Amino acid sequence: xxxxxxxxxxxxxxxxxxxxxxxxxxxxxxxxxxxxxxxxxxxxxxxxxxxxxxxxxxxxxxxxxxxxxxxxxxxxxxxxxxxxxxxxxxxxxxxxxxxxxxxxxxxxxxxxxxxxxxxxxxxxxxxxxxxxxxxxxxxxxxxxxxxxxxxxxxxxxxxxxxxxxxxxxxxxxxxxxxxxxxxxxxxxxxxxxxxxxxxxxxxxxxxxxxxxxxxxxxxxxxxxxxxxxxxxxxxxxxxxxxxxxxxxxxxxxxxxxxxxxxxxxxxxxxxxxxxxxxxxxxxxxxxxxxxxxxxxxxxxxxxxxxxxxxxxxxxxxxxxxxxxxxxxxxxxxxxxxxxxxxxxxxxxxxxxxxxxxxxxxxxxxxxxxxxxxxxxxxxxxxxxxxxxxxxxxxxxxxxxxxxxxxxxxxxxxxxxxxxxxxxxxxxxxxxxxxxxxxxxxxxxxxxxxxxxxxxxxxxxxxx
Amino acid sequence: xxxxxxxxxxxxxxxxxxxxxxxxxxxxxxxxxxxxxxxxxxxxxxxxxxxxxxxxxxxxxxxxxxxxxxxxxxxxxxxxxxxxxxxxxxxxxxxxxxxxxxxxxxxxxxxxxxxxxxxxxxxxxxxxxxxxxxxxxxxxxxxxxxxxxxxxxxxxxxxxxxxxxxxxxxxxxxxxxxxxxxxxxxxxxxxxxxxxxxxxxxxxxxxxxxxxxxxxxxxxxxxxxxxxxxxxxxxxxxxxxxxxxxxxxxxxxxxxxxxxxxxxxxxxxxxxxxxxxxxxxxxxxxxxxxxxxxxxxxxxxxxxxxxxxxxxxxxxxxxxxxxxxxxxxxxxxxxxxxxxxxxxxxxxxxxxxxxxxxxxxxxxxxxxxxxxxxxxxxxxxxxxxxxxxxxxxxxxxxxxxxxxxxxxxxxxxxxxxxxxxxxxxxxxxxxxxxxxxxxxxxxxxxxxxxxxxxxxxxxxxxxxxxxxxxxxxxxxx
Numbered sequence: 001x002x003x004x005x006x007x008x009x010x011x012x013x014x015x016x017x018x019x020x021x022x023x024x025x026x027x028x029x030x031x032x033x034x035x036x037x038x039x040x041x042x043x044x045x046x047x048x049x050x051x052x053x054x055x056x057x058x059x060x061x062x063x064x065x066x067x068x069x070x071x072x073x074x075x076x077x078x079x080x081x082x083x084x085x086x087x088x089x090x091x092x093x094x095x096x097x098x099x100x101x102x103x104x105x106x107x108x109x110x111x112x113x114x115x116x117x118x119x120x121x122x123x124x125x126x127x128x129x130x131x132x133x134x135x136x137x138x139x140x141x142x143x144x145x146x147x148x149x150x151x152x153x154x155x156x157x158x159x160x161x162x163x164x165x166x167x168x169x170x171x172x173x174x175x176x177x178x179x180x181x182x183x184x185x186x187x188x189x190x191x192x193x194x195x196x197x198x199x200x201x202x203x204x205x206x207x208x209x210x211x212x213x214x215x216x217x218x219x220x221x222x223x224x225x226x227x228x229x230x231x232x233x234x235x236x237x238x239x240x241x242x243x244x245x246x247x248x249x250x251x252x253x254x255x256x257x258x259x260x261x262x263x264x265x266x267x268x269x270x271x272x273x274x275x276x277x278x279x280x281x282x283x284x285x286x287x288x289x290x291x292x293x294x295x296x297x298x299x300x301x302x303x304x305x306x307x308x309x310x311x312x313x314x315x316x317x318x319x320x321x322x323x324x325x326x327x328x329x330x331x332x333x334x335x336x337x338x339x340x341x342x343x344x345x346x347x348x349x350x351x352x353x354x355x356x357x358x359x360x361x362x363x364x365x366x367x368x369x370x371x372x373x374x375x376x377x378x379x380x381x382x383x384x385x386x387x388x389x390x391x392x393x394x395x396x397x398x399x400x401x402x403x404x405x406x407x408x409x410x411x412x413x414x415x416x417x418x419x420x421x422x423x424x425x426x427x428x429x430x431x432x433x434x435x436x437x438x439x440x441x442x443x444x445x446x447x448x449x450x451x452x453x454x455x456x457x458x459x460x461x462x463x
Numbered sequence: 464x465x466x467x468x469x470x471x472x473x474x475x476x477x478x479x480x481x482x483x484x485x486x487x488x489x490x491x492x493x494x495x496x497x498x499x500x501x502x503x504x505x506x507x508x509x510x511x512x513x514x515x516x517x518x519x520x521x522x523x524x525x526x527x528x529x530x531x532x533x534x535x536x537x538x539x540x541x542x543x544x545x546x547x548x549x550x551x552x553x554x555x556x557x558x559x560x561x562x563x564x565x566x567x568x569x570x571x572x573x574x575x576x577x578x579x580x581x582x583x584x585x586x587x588x589x590x591x592x593x594x595x596x597x598x599x600x601x602x603x604x605x606x607x608x609x610x611x612x613x614x615x616x617x618x619x620x621x622x623x624x625x626x627x628x629x630x631x632x633x634x635x636x637x638x639x640x641x642x643x644x645x646x647x648x649x650x651x652x653x654x655x656x657x658x659x660x661x662x663x664x665x666x667x668x669x670x671x672x673x674x675x676x677x678x679x680x681x682x683x684x685x686x687x688x689x690x691x692x693x694x695x696x697x698x699x700x701x702x703x704x705x706x707x708x709x710x711x712x713x714x715x716x717x718x719x720x721x722x723x724x725x726x727x728x729x730x731x732x733x734x735x736x737x738x739x740x741x742x743x744x745x746x747x748x749x750x751x752x753x754x755x756x757x758x759x760x761x762x763x764x765x766x767x768x769x770x771x772x773x774x775x776x777x778x779x780x781x782x783x784x785x786x787x788x789x790x791x792x793x794x795x796x797x798x799x800x801x802x803x804x805x806x807x808x809x810x811x812x813x814x815x816x817x818x819x820x821x822x823x824x825x826x827x828x829x830x831x832x833x834x835x836x837x838x839x840x841x842x843x844x845x846x847x848x849x850x851x852x853x854x855x856x857x858x859x860x861x862x863x864x865x866x867x868x869x870x871x872x873x874x875x876x877x878x879x880x881x882x883x884x885x886x887x888x889x890x891x892x893x894x895x896x897x898x899x900x901x902x903x904x905x906x907x908x909x910x911x912x913x914x915x916x917x918x919x920x921x922x923x924x925x926x927x928x929x930x931x932x933x934x935x936x937x938x939x940x
Contacts, residue, residue: 017831056929059783059861064927119857123848130847133887137894150887155880162876165860
């Protein structure tokens with residue numbers, strides 16, 4: 001089944017290129033159906049659908065090994081949900097090509113999340129970086145953005161490759177994800193560094209984040225909602241499934257570098273988000289800030305904090321996908337993302353304003369929504385391990401978050417109405433349907449976070 | 464000498480593939496004389512038949528150890544695999560010739576390609592210095608003519624440049640061989656393994672000159688300056704051919720030399736400079752790619768770096784290293800020939816002219832499948848999954864790491880990072896909507912389309928079924 005989850009979107013994505021270029025209906029329907037299948041398939045079928053086949057026997061053993069259980073299951077259905085919403089929200093020039101890229105992105109990321117073999121993980125890691133590049137080439141406004149995205153992320157991918165080769169040689173096998181066996185030896189910290197840089201670029205983590213704001217601002221909303229929400233989690237997921245079980249020692253050794261980088265990301269992201277006027281960039285920098293908190297949690301190596309990190313991974317994915325999709329709607333209506341030029345949209349677009357409010361409140365950590373649970377559990381865990389100052393510093397950006405999220409809300413939806421608006425219509429039902437599942441999930445997880453916490457406890461136990 | 468002793472000093476079976484290829488060339492020339500009306504189809508068909516027959520016959524010797532010319536030529540395992548690579552490259556390259564245009568010249572062209580191929584096949588199994596040189600010169604002489612074939616001034620320049628520079632390199636090689644003979648008293652590569660020989664300065668000097676000659680033929684930096692110019696001027700199918708066959712042939716000689724000398728204990732010190740320049744080639748070759756505006760030059764620089772990766776696999780001298788070098792060489796052959804086939808189709812006028820990068824502008828809008836294929840080959844060259852380039856790099860990295868050549872692995876990663884920009888520059892041009900589409904015509908080359916399809920499929924298959932041939936140590940005895 002896990003192989004099906006990978007191949008189905010990829011094959012469907014390739015097949016969509018056979019549909020006429022101008023098509024808008026067939027491709028979106030196909031995309032939604034495929035995403036829905038990948039959402040329900042792992043839930044309806046019992047078991048973790050392991051697929052394993054021998055791949056290499058020399059110089060180290062490797063297998064084409066995927067399995068959809070525990071944490072991977074959550075990320076898989078999260079990815080399928082976000083893909084569903086993104087496909088539904090795609091309505092632009094060359095819809096067919098975009099939907100095809102979205103499906104390719106989904107399939108390749110399935111391969112990352114379900115990988116039980118480090119080499120298979122690296123294979124799909126490199127693959128998942130390609131669709132956003134094509135989105136930037138095809139729709140992006142600035143040529144430079146695509147290059148910056150490419151050089152940062154693919155250089156990270158190459159380091160991952162080198163680290164994988166060294167890991168395989170040292171361990172004798174890469175078919176090890178899901179087990180725990182600490183790598184020892186003088187090389188271990190350096191191999192971990194290879195993995196960690198790749199993960200830190202993708203997350204992103206200060207100071208490797210400079211590709212991120214431009215990419216997030218320039219990529220079409222449908223694509224970026226998946227990249228920011230789910231793809232950026234691949235790095236954090238990598239820390240959880242490769243870092244903790246194999247390099248706990250190296251992580252302990254270098255924890256201060258990462259904790260400080262995480263704290264700087266937290267503060268710096270929040271601070272820049274306050275100063276930006278481009279709405280998409282504000283959300284992009286807020287992402288940097290939020291993910292810094294998760295890095296802090298992971299490197300504290302506290303079981304409670306790591307559980308909180310996993311909840312926050314899911315929560316952040318949900319509200320960041322929703323925020324980017326809604327900002328995409330705003331942009332199609334107003335032709336601008338600048339806070340200086342937007343204003344008063346709430347009056348004519350009440351549903352749009354309502355949807356945005358829920359997502360923004362989740363992002364600033366309002367109790368009752370999913371973001372709050374993650375933050376609380378993380379801070380409790382970090383504090384428990386004796387990191388008093390980091391926990392205290394991490395509280396500051398949470399205040400900032402309220403400021404920039406409320407500023408977004410205020411400047412876009414309230415205030416004086418702009419004259420000569422290009423287009424006035426509230427959310428169509430398709431547009432509404434595209435964000436509704438995300439918002440519903442935010443509320444459900446905010447009220448009943450136990451489901452995700454239980455999945456995350458499995459990682460705690462695996463350590 | 465084994466099974467062949469009943470034929471006296473020559474084991475016919477071992478040289479049969481060579482004779483088939485060279486003989487076919489003669490038949491083609493005769494057929495050209497006999498035929499009344501010039502016809503491009505007959506030489507091509509004969510050429511394909513000869514090459515495929517030779518491939519089948521050579522394949523039957525895999526797993527055996529035949530020899531001929533008093534041990535000067537060895538066929539089995541390693542040599543068979545290298546011969547197959549050369550033969551397949553020859554098949555794919557002559558498929559790119561456009562039979563309809565200037566059919567009266569096809570006979571000569573195909574015959575020369577076959578002779579060059581037989582030279583490379585001889586190098587694949589060469590176990591003494593005489594056969595090495597014989598094979599190399601047979602290959603080179605045919606290529607001098609082939610490079611100068613296109614009707615452009617640059618083509619003649621290409622042929623002349625290749626002639627002069629390559630002859631100089633042959634001079635180095637020959638001088639080095641003479642010194643090695645002086646040091647060991649024997650022309651066989653096996654004699655290099657005797658410890659007594661390695662003590663003399665003559666051995667080191669000769670070995671050094673010999674390796675410089677090989678580095679030139681492999682076009683490793685700093686002996687690479689000829690290759691972009693020659694590649695640019697030569698007819699496109701010949702460029703494609705040279706980019707694989709000369710390198711495969713020379714690599715066979717280098718591997719045999721390296722593994723023979725290894726047994727003597729002197730090898731690591733002697734070979735170290737070559738691994739260093741392989742590392743430099745990975746960086747410099749990829750840097751050189753960045754500024755190119757001609758696809759053939761771009762692929763020439765790419766080839767410089769790619770062959771650096773293959774040579775790096777041999778560092779450490781393990782049996783696994785040879786297998787991975789061969790694996791990557793096969794991958795390189797498929798990626799490179801696939802890319803050249805697309806270039807041949809997209810070249811402005813036809814497959815014999817130059818190939819500016821502009822002809823790829825907006826290709827995705829006009830020929831989406833062709834653009835997708837080119838993207839795939841370039842991604843493979845850059846080492847992206849799911850291609851043999853990706854797995855090949857993993858294999859090379861892991862042998863380097865386990866053999867204590869971590870610095871080569873680091874250089875490989877750095878070089879690949881640089882190459883990303885160059886490969887993606889072409890990919891972006893094909894898909895960029897801001898770029899004005901180039902309206903050139905496409906060559907009608909059905910065989911090239913077939914080549915593209917075969918290469919693409921094999922590259923994916925190789926990734927998930929990584930058959931690295933066992934039993935391929937480049938033995939000298």
